[in-house]
Amino acid sequence: xxPLLAAHQPGDVVCQWRGERVTRExxxxxxxxxxxxxxxxxFAINLxxxxxxxxxxFAAVMLxxxxxxxxxxxxxxVVAHVIQDYRDSYVVTDxxxxxLGVPQHLLDLGEIEAAFGGAMPGIRAEHVAALVFTSGxxxxxxxxxxxxxxxxxxxxxxxxRFAIGRAASIVAxxxxxxxxxxxxxxxxxxxxxxxxHGGRPFFAEDVRSTLASMPAPxxxxxxxxxxxxxxxxxLRWPKVEFIISATAPLSRALAVQTEKALSxxxxxxxxxxxxxxIASRRTCETDAWMIYPQVYxxxxxxxxxxxxxxxxxxxxxxxxxxxLDEQSFELIGRSSELVNIAGKRAILGDLNQKLNEIDGVEDxxxxxxxxxxxxxxxxxxxVVVAPTRSRQEILSALARSVDPAFLPRxxxxxxxxxxxxxxxxxxxxxxxxxxRLKERT
Numbered sequence: 001x002x003p004l005l006a007a008h009q010p011g012d013v014v015c016q017w018r019g020e021r022v023t024r025e026x027x028x029x030x031x032x033x034x035x036x037x038x039x040x041x042x043f044a045i046n047l048x049x050x051x052x053x054x055x056x057x058f059a060a061v062m063l064x065x066x067x068x069x070x071x072x073x074x075x076x077x078v079v080a081h082v083i084q085d086y087r088d089s090y091v092v093t094d095x096x097x098x099x100l101g102v103p104q105h106l107l108d109l110g111e112i113e114a115a116f117g118g119a120m121p122g123i124r125a126e127h128v129a130a131l132v133f134t135s136g137x138x139x140x141x142x143x144x145x146x147x148x149x150x151x152x153x154x155x156x157x158x159x160x161r162f163a164i165g166r167a168a169s170i171v172a173x174x175x176x177x178x179x180x181x182x183x184x185x186x187x188x189x190x191x192x193x194x195x196x197h198g199g200r201p202f203f204a205e206d207v208r209s210t211l212a213s214m215p216a217p218x219x220x221x222x223x224x225x226x227x228x229x230x231x232x233x234x235l236r237w238p239k240v241e242f243i244i245s246a247t248a249p250l251s252r253a254l255a256v257q258t259e260k261a262l263s264x265x266x267x268x269x270x271x272x273x274x275x276x277x278i279a280s281r282r283t284c285e286t287d288a289w290m291i292y293p294q295v296y297x298x299x300x301x302x303x304x305x306x307x308x309x310x311x312x313x314x315x316x317x318x319x320x321x322x323x324l325d326e327q328s329f330e331l332i333g334r335s336s337e338l339v340n341i342a343g344k345r346a347i348l349g350d351l352n353q354k355l356n357e358i359d360g361v362e363d364x365x366x367x368x369x370x371x372x373x374x375x376x377x378x379x380x381x382x383v384v385v386a387p388t389r390s391r392q393e394i395l396s397a398l399a400r401s402v403d404p405a406f407l408p409r410x411x412x413x414x415x416x417x418x419x420x421x422x423x424x425x426x427x428x429x430x431x432x433x434x435x436r437l438k439e440r441t
Contacts, residue, residue, distance in 0.1 A: 001122030002152050004031070004059055007166055007193030014189070016169075016214060017052040017198035025115035027056070032116055034060035039105055043089035043131075045069045045082055046177065052198030053094045053107050054176045055186055058130075061092070062123050062148065068130040070177040072141050073420055076100060081141070082133070125149030132179045134273045135424040144179075144273050153310035154276045155187035157292045161280055162219075162244070162267065166193030169214035172221035173201055175421045179273040180246045184221045194219075204233035217241035224250045225363070225423040231261040240264040245283075246271070247422045251353050255283035270331065275306050275315045279329070288328045297323060320347075339368060339380065341405045351406060355382060358397040360389040363417050366408060367430055381434060382408035385416055412437045 005024060008014060014027040022030075034056050038044065044061040046068045048054035061068050069089060071082045076099045083089060083102050090103040097104065123129070129148040133141040158164075172185035189196045201210040207230055211218050220243045222230075227245060231254070240262055245255075246269040255266045270289050271277035279289040291297065295309035304321040307314035320332035333347030348366050355364040364384040384394055391411045398407055414437070418429040 002125050002149060003120045003122050004028075004062075004190065005120060005193075006152070006191045009166075009193070012166065012193060013195045015052045015055070015196050015198050017050075022052065022198075023115070025117065028116035028118075028121070030056045030109050031059045031063065031121070032118075034107060034109070035063040037105070038064050038066070038092070039090050039103060041066065041088050041090045043067050043069050043086045044105075045071065045079065045086075045089055045091045045102075047071075047074050047079070047091055047093040047097065048107060049074070049175070049200065050094050050198055051172065051176055051185060051196060051200055053109070055196075056109065057092045057107050058176075058186060059121075062127060062129055063121060065127065067128045069143075070130050070132045070182065072133050072135045072178065072424070072426075078141065085143075086131075123148045125152075130182070132177075132182065132273055135178075135420060135422070135426060142273075146276075147312070150276075150310050150312060151183075151187050152191060154183060155191040157295070157309055158183060158188055158269075158277055159192045161292055162242070164188060164192045164194055164219065167217060168192065168194035168241070169216070169218050170194050170196045170221060171201065171207070171210050171214060171218065172196070173207060173226045174221060174223060174247065175200065178247070178422045179276060180269065180271070180422065181221070183271075183277055184244060184269075204230045204235060208233075208235050208237055211240060212238040219244065223247045223423040224254060225419070227254055227258045227266070231257050237262045242267055244269055246277070247424060249349050249353060250283050251357065252284055253357060259284055272317065272319075275311060275317070278306055278309070287330055288324055289331065291327050291329070296326070297321065297329060299323065339406070341379075344403060344405045346403065346406045351380075351402060354401050355384065355394075355398065358386070358389070358394065361386045361394070363419075364394075365417060365425055365430065366406075367434060369434075380406055380408045381410060381412070383412045383414055383417060383430070383434065383437070385414055410441070 008024040012024050013021045014024055015022045044066050046057050048057050058068055069082055071078050092105045094107055125148055127148045128145055130146045131143040132146055133143050174181035176182055176186050197210055201207045216239055218240050220240055242265040244267050250268050258266050268281050268283045269277045270279040278295050279291045281289045297304055297306050304317045305314040319334050322330045333349045337348035339346050351366045362385045367381045394411055419425050
């Protein structure tokens, strides 16, 4: 049995929620009351958007020895796939969602004020706390089993790497259903004793004001797309101890710009839904990733496996890795993003970075056409958000840094890309957008 809260002492604040300080005792009262009201099913699809309500529901589901299902999106189509695959399930949410066709349990803590005075609840290490689904950026989302003991061990590894203690305040822009958000804004506070903010700020001013409302030392958990917005907002930022970024590659230029704009350090996490976080780096200083202690990587043919540490078994990575030594590596790119055109090779991630570094480009992505694959494609497509630039200007700028074989034809200009809450771009959504754009031309 492992405790639900590993480091919080009596009276410690677990969360700043709706303008109030939620202590350890009140949090435990919320969890126990919520657990009593949950339906009797094996699985709970936890769609709470409020981070504190997600945390309460997450813990309550485990106390009932149920498993949290964490889809990559609240979009009904995505949730419908989960419901179809896990029949003995219900939805726990902080706001009703139309069209799901499954029982919904609305979590309401409005009348629960009493403090809990009993013993700290424990969860079996082997209990399957959650099934976390991949984002679907390379196909249909896949479920990954996360046992409580593995989540706790992974959070302890991150705590040691980033030296986060009970005094820290954590603000996150990423949803807790995503593996990165779950590890950093739910599990990391649970094991470290740090307090979290119950909201999920989106716009730059929201992020700034939320950080300012929390006591120092402050830690911001976010993504490159949010960092780009924050650094371009010309705001006066409160003191931020450091920033952690993940979910998409962070360019050195953006890391340097962010450190200057917010007078802080920007650290980047490497990981995936299958393994959780396993390495980190300070992006503006090095290309090398430092592997977490007790975690190892090994090559078998062209595939890199990661194991040890919090991982119960070796896990194959989808990325092309260059091992530097036992403790560090360089990331070449996702194996699925290697594109071969006319005998030449490129990585989509590298092309995307070059596209997004063009002045005036707010967002953009290269895409392998639906009819092709990485080994047979003859022309790439690009979809770009750049209100002040033309297609020809985009192509001219790309031509200065991209081999002619990989210049996109066509280039589609759009108002926005269909990104998820974490900045991921599901391939199905991107292909559907391209199909619509193609019909109009």
